[in-house]
Amino acid sequence: MYINRKSVHRGNSKLSQTNPRFFKKMNRVFSCLDSLVILIAGSLVLAGCVGDRRLQIMQDAGPAEIYQAGTEAVAENNFTTALTYFEVLEARFPFSNYARQAQLDMIYAYFRGNRMEQAIDAADEFEAENPTHPRVDYCLYMKGLVYFDREPDFLERFFRVNMSERPPSDTLEAFNTFQELLQRFPESPYVPDSRERMIFLRNRLAAYENYVADYYIERGAYIAAINRAKFAVEHYPGAPAIEESLVTLSRAYAMIGMPDLASDAQRVLEVNFGIETPPQPASQVEILELEIEE
Template sequence: MLTLYMEVSLTETQQCCGDVEMLFRRWSVLGLVIPTLLIGACSSTPEKEEISEQPAAELYLESKQRMNTGNYRSAIAHLEALLSRYPFGPHADQVQLDLIYGYYAVSDNAAARAAADRFIRLNPTHKDIDYALYMRGLMSEDEDSNFFQSMFNIDRSDRDPAMVRQAFGDFERLIREYPASKYAPDAARRMIALKNRLARYEVRVAEYYYQREAYVASIGRGKYVVQYMSDTPSVERALELMVESYDKLDMPEAKQDTLAVLKLNYPDNSMVN
């Protein structure tokens, strides 16, 4: 039987309008002007595709063909029609999975998330829950990222990491409940980067408190990084802030204990030399 939901890597043979729109929605910042030349042949508000009355099997096949050629918007139209006309048909579960990917492929994260949430809620024991969790994690991760910040190495770790936490939670659940899933290895790799992002945020908050002389709060954030994110590069800076805060609070014993930990783990740190 044909499998309708697609792998996460996008096909390289996308149509002009879908390809341009997807790239610029994922790689744009507010105020960026898209050159008219690139989108002259593409309508900014494409009309809703009319789907003729067809048997479920034919709609299923047509949506599959459109997905395979990267014609995601047309594929979505066929999938939505199929789900609307045959909500309890033999392909219903597969159509829902394909819609998750289709929406994601055209950067409609709100629709993709709603589709993933609905699938997980309505099919808690389905064999493809791991896929829905993985895709939902990707959506949250994407919403925290910015192409131009990555290109120019701009550190925006001070941003609220709410979406990072959601992505981390979905990937963590995927690995915990479906360790044999083919998506588990990539989810584990992504969790490392997400954890580093969360640790950087905690350190930025600790620095904020330190600069405002809220030393107890700064220590608390530093301890959180050391305790729960000990395998991230941010631990060194967290320990430094703790040392500096204990010094400001005139707590020599706590300062020396923290310096000892810093020296043990980071012997080349300037504070211990």
């Protein structure tokens, strides 16, 4: 039985505020003990059956045997069973090397079992408890994958929601996590894949900035549109969506009577994308001058 790490701490509230990690750890220990009881009970029930050997693990099994059972369950995509073994291992042999490796494997098992919040919590907890461990890069990589692979919910898929119009919170978290991995562990074997994913995420983030900029353009909020388009150009260079950002900058600068800056944006657009922007509409300043002359 799994107890969410985010559950409310029991006991003295003042003590929990001063040392929340203690209660979080104790909650996990109790969860692991529950898993141990369930596993032993299940083993007794199934002892007379011809079934999976891993479900008949004995209470006195050593850490190597328990860990092997967990990894075999992962290999068979039986992630619930794998998590049970890893939790039992962590509860019975908390200071063994197998327990530490099991903590890393639990991140993957949570991820593959579609328990995304638990995967993030497990990665954060491992890094907090083992800040100098050589596998911290793996924790960051798995966190990035969790944010990257989060899919639209059922209603979003059913109604075919345009995701470029949604605030990309998970996209931004994934991008920042992969970026942290590249900065902290440039020699990590996870860097190449992280970099490729960042290229995709970068365009998604730039596309959202363009959507917001267009929203402001339609409402005549040209300064706000310029700010969003500039943010995309400055923070997501190289993204294909930057082409639209430059078009927005050229249009918005022209509309507020700043032709030099509009020309600069158009020049960058032509150099990088080979595109000439259409003639810009008269700016609000020019329209006002025409009305005064009339």
